[in-house]
Amino acid sequence: xxFLPYAIAAWLFLAGLYGIVSSRNLIRAILSLTxxxxxxxxxxxxxxxxxxxxxxxxxxxxxxxxxxDPVVQVLVLTDVVIEATVSAMxxxxxxxxxxxxxxxxxxxxxxxxx
Amino acid sequence: xxxxTRLALFGVAAVGLGAVLVIGLxxxxxxxxxxxxxxxxxxxxxxxxxxxxxxxxxxxxxxxGFDTLGEEFILFASVLGxxxxxRQLRDEHQHPNQEEVDEHKFxxxxxxxxxLSLVLIPVLLALGVYIVVHGQITPGGGFQGGVILATGPLxxxxxxxxxxxxxxxxxxxxxxxDAIGAIGYGLVGLGGLVFVGVxxxxxxxxxxxxxxxxxxxxxxxxxxxxxxxxxxxxxxxxEFLDQTILVRSRGES
Amino acid sequence: MTVLQIxxxxxxxxxxxxxxxxxxxLRQTLMLSIYGLALTMMFFVFQAPDxxxxxxxxxxxxxxxxxxxxxxxxxxxxxxxxxxxx
Numbered sequence: 001x002x003f004l005p006y007a008i009a010a011w012l013f014l015a016g017l018y019g020i021v022s023s024r025n026l027i028r029a030i031l032s033l034t035x036x037x038x039x040x041x042x043x044x045x046x047x048x049x050x051x052x053x054x055x056x057x058x059x060x061x062x063x064x065x066x067x068x069d070p071v072v073q074v075l076v077l078t079d080v081v082i083e084a085t086v087s088a089m090x091x092x093x094x095x096x097x098x099x100x101x102x103x104x105x106x107x108x109x110x111x112x113x114x
Numbered sequence: 115x116x117x118x119t120r121l122a123l124f125g126v127a128a129v130g131l132g133a134v135l136v137i138g139l140x141x142x143x144x145x146x147x148x149x150x151x152x153x154x155x156x157x158x159x160x161x162x163x164x165x166x167x168x169x170x171x172x173x174x175x176x177x178x179g180f181d182t183l184g185e186e187f188i189l190f191a192s193v194l195g196x197x198x199x200x201r202q203l204r205d206e207h208q209h210p211n212q213e214e215v216d217e218h219k220f221x222x223x224x225x226x227x228x229x230l231s232l233v234l235i236p237v238l239l240a241l242g243v244y245i246v247v248h249g250q251i252t253p254g255g256g257f258q259g260g261v262i263l264a265t266g267p268l269x270x271x272x273x274x275x276x277x278x279x280x281x282x283x284x285x286x287x288x289x290x291x292d293a294i295g296a297i298g299y300g301l302v303g304l305g306g307l308v309f310v311g312v313x314x315x316x317x318x319x320x321x322x323x324x325x326x327x328x329x330x331x332x333x334x335x336x337x338x339x340x341x342x343x344x345x346x347x348x349x350x351x352x353e354f355l356d357q358t359i360l361v362r363s364r365g366e367s
Numbered sequence: 368m369t370v371l372q373i374x375x376x377x378x379x380x381x382x383x384x385x386x387x388x389x390x391x392x393l394r395q396t397l398m399l400s401i402y403g404l405a406l407t408m409m410f411f412v413f414q415a416p417d418x419x420x421x422x423x424x425x426x427x428x429x430x431x432x433x434x435x436x437x438x439x440x441x442x443x444x445x446x447x448x449x450x451x452x453x
Contacts, residue, residue, distance in 0.1 A: 014128055014135075022117075022124075048150075057170075058169070068148070070153065070170050073170045078182060078257060096200065
C-alpha cells in the first residue's frame with residue numbers, strides 16, 4: 001500500500017500520453033497534456049510527505065513539531081500557475097492553426113502544410 | 115503513418131515505459147519515510163531565521179527567491195507569446211462583431227447571474243489583496259492571490275457587458291501593471307545586491323514573526339508577483355475575448 | 368496511510384482516466400474542473416495547503432475560461448467558413 005501514490009502517478013503519466021497520441025483534435029491533446037503534468041505533482045508531493053507530519057505553517061503549532069518537506073511544495077506551487085499560462089499559449093497556437101488551415105485535426109494539418 | 119500504426123507503436127513503447135517507471139519508482143523509500151535532510155533543517159530554522167511563519171512562502175520569495183525569478187519570467191514570456199500569436203495581422207481590420215455587441219447589450223446574462231456577480235466583485239478583490247499581503251503568515255502569497263485578483267474584472271464580464279470589462283480593466287493599464295510587477299520583482303533582488311551585497315538577500319528589517327509587516331522583503335516580493343500574475347491572466351483572457359468579440363476580416367473592412 | 372488519503376488518491380486516478388476518455392473538448396473541460404477539485408483534496412490531505420489553494424484557483428477558473436473561449440472561437444470560425452463557400 002505504500003507504493004500506491006507512485007503507481008497512480010505512473011498511471012496518470014501513461015494515460016495522459018495515450019490521450020495525446022490518440023486524439024483527433026488539437027485541443028484534446030492540450031488537455032491530456034495537463035493530465036501528464038499533474039502526474040509530476042503527485043510524485044513530488046508524495047516524496048515530501050512524512051508520516052505524522054503536519055503542514056509547514058508554524059503560526060499555531062510549536063516550532064519543533066514534525067512537518068512535511070516544504071521545498072517540494074514550493075516547486076509544485078509555482079508550477080501549477082505557470083503551466084496554466086503555457087497551456088494558454090498552446091491554445092493560442094491551436095486557434096491560429098485553425099484559422100489558417102481550417103482544421104484542428106493533426107493528420108490534416110500535416111497534409112496542408114505545402 | 116496511419117493512426118493504427120501509431121497506436122500500435124505507442125502500445126509497445128508504453129509497456130516498456132511502464133516497466134521502467136515501476137522498477138524505478140519501487141526503488142524510492144516507502145511512502146511516509148522521508149529521508150531527506152534539507153527539509154528537516156528548514157523546518158527547524160525557518161521561523162527563527164526568517165521571522166516568517168509560513169515556510170512555503172518564505173522559501174518561495176526569500177530563501178529560494180532566485181528560482182522564483184526564473185519561473186516568473188517563464189510566465190511573462192508565455193503571456194507575451196499569447197499576445198504575439200493572436201495579434202492583429204497587418205491586412206486584417208478590427209471592428210466589433212455587431213451581433214455579439216447587440217446580443218450582450220440586449221439580452222446579456224440572466225438577472226440572478228448578474229446580481230451574484232455584482233456582489234462577488236468586491237469580495238473577490240478584497241480576498242485577493244488579503245491573500246497576497248498575508249503570504250508570510252498564512253497559506254497564500256503572490257501566486258495564489260494574483261489569480262484571485264484577476265477574477266475580479268472577469269466577474270464584471272460575467273455580469274453582462276464585455277465592453278464594461280474593457281473600461282474597468284483597460285488593455286494598456288493591465289499590460290503596464292504586468293510589466294511593473296515583473297520589473298518590481300527583479301528590483302527586489304537588485305536591492306539585495308545593492309544594500310547587502312548578495313543578490314536576493316533580505317535587506318528590509320525583519321519584524322516580529324506573525325505580524326503583518328514581518329519577514330522583510332517577502333511582502334514586497336509577494337505584491338510584485340501578485341501584480342504580475344493578475345496582469346498576465348487578464349492579458350491572456352482579454353486576448354482570447356478579443357478573438358471572439360471583435361471580428362478581424364482580411365482586406366477591406 | 369489513512370483512509371482519507373487512499374480515497375483522495377483513488378478519486379484522482381479515476382478522474383484522470385475520465386479526462387482522457389471524454390469524447391469532445393467541452394466535456395473534457397468540465398471533467399478537468401472536477402479533476403482539479405480532486406487534486407486539491409489530495410494536496411490538502413497530504414498537508415500542503417499552499418499548493419491546494421493555488422491548484423483550486425487555477426484549475427476551476429483560470430484554465431477553463433481560456434479553453435472555453437478558444438472553443439468558441441473555433442466554432443465561430445467554422446461557421447464563417449461554412450458561410451463563405453457552401
